[in-house]
Amino acid sequence: MKLTLNIWRQKDKNSKGQFENYNLNEVSPDMSFLEMLDVLNEDLLHKGDEPVAFDHDCREGICGACSMTINGRPHGPEKQTTTCQLHMRKFNDGETITIEPFRAKPFPVIRDLIVDRTSFDRIQQAGGFVSVNTGSSPDSNAVPIAKVAADKAFDAAACIGCGACVAACPNGAAMLFTSAKIGQFALLPQGQPERKERVIAMVKQMDSEGFGACTNHYECEAACPKGISVEFIAMMNRDFMKASFSR
Template identity: 70%
Template sequence: MKLKLHIWRQDNAKTAGKMVSYDANHVSPDMSFLEMLDVLNQELITKGDDPVAFDHDCREGICGACSMVINGIPHGPQRATTTCQLHMRSFKDGDEVYIEPWRAEPFPVIKDLAVDRAALDRIIAAGGFISVGTGAPPDGNAIPIAKEISDLAMDAAACIGCGACVAACPNGSAMLFTAAKVSHLNLLPQGEPEKDQRVINMVAQMDAEGFGNCTNYAECQAACPKEISIQFIAKMNRDLIRAKLREGNNAGSGKTGGA
């Protein structure tokens, strides 16, 4: 089939970008979306043009590297599917396809469709861990964990950190990402001792990075390739309020956005 592609081209974070149109004339329905772009890039290289830069790695929907807004939807039209797992049978001959990078202030464009998502790593560094060094932890079965709790923690932990939630949110909020990370650890008994400080620090870092607040659009949940539920945002807000109450008047950072 033949497609008309409109792709965001931008040299780097300091220059302005623009949409550029390309014809994709030999698209097979069995191609993945990225393979369709591979073919385009091969044509561009042969012609002496600059190929389109985009992030990708595992191409099996798990590493979270690929990041494209396709026709206005992060990761494209198919539910619970990353860009790399989206296949061209989701499109039909003659379609026009608009391809853009994640757009959010904390995600500066590196080139074309590739953006810098290091802000998400910094949220983890602020508290997305359990402070246990390598050494002699208790036996894995020493703390029984109810299956429902373990399963719920796993639902949250399934987040692949792609940032589609941020790209989908009209506020550019990273609440779904942060909530998934907070909830995964706060639900488990191992995460209990640092529960309060974890949520306070991670939310503070999220705000410091310039991500917006949550106003319940729920676009994040719809775009999430791992179908993380916004219920975790509610849970994070409850954790945050409790943590702030327990923290008392003196220890607060003074900035409690996100709740």
């Protein structure tokens, strides 16, 4: 496959970035998107140019590191797939692919395609945990939890914190991430004692990071590599209002 890549290059947080064009002539359709970028970087290194900086870690779709916007979609065109699990066979020979970093004020670009997502860590640290040590895992069925609740909590817990929801949202809102991190506890007995404090504290942190407000476009749900439902945003709204009025 021959490809033209239009990639955002930016030296550091304070520099102004711009797009650069690169041509690749021997891309295998079986390569993953990141392997294709590795090939590009080897080419650049041989030529003595700076390689393109991008985030990656597990390369098996579970860590959420590989943040980039491919042709206007975070993680690219494939549904419920991270960039590392996207294969070049999904693109056409001769195609031009535009690769940009995730764009949001709370996700400043550090270099090229790498953004600083520590704002997510701070939201998580504001209350995305259970304060008491619950010890080793309890005997199965010792704490009765309805199957429906357990499944739903697990759906929320599938969030890998990649930030695609923010990147896809026309408003740069982080409500899908925050609601998933709240929702995974709100449905389980372990999450109940701190339920109100948690939702208030995490929404407060989300707002103070400078994320936008949800206007229900549902682009986040479409971009989420784990297919997390906007249902959790509605649940967070409900919990937040209840907690605000009962403080």
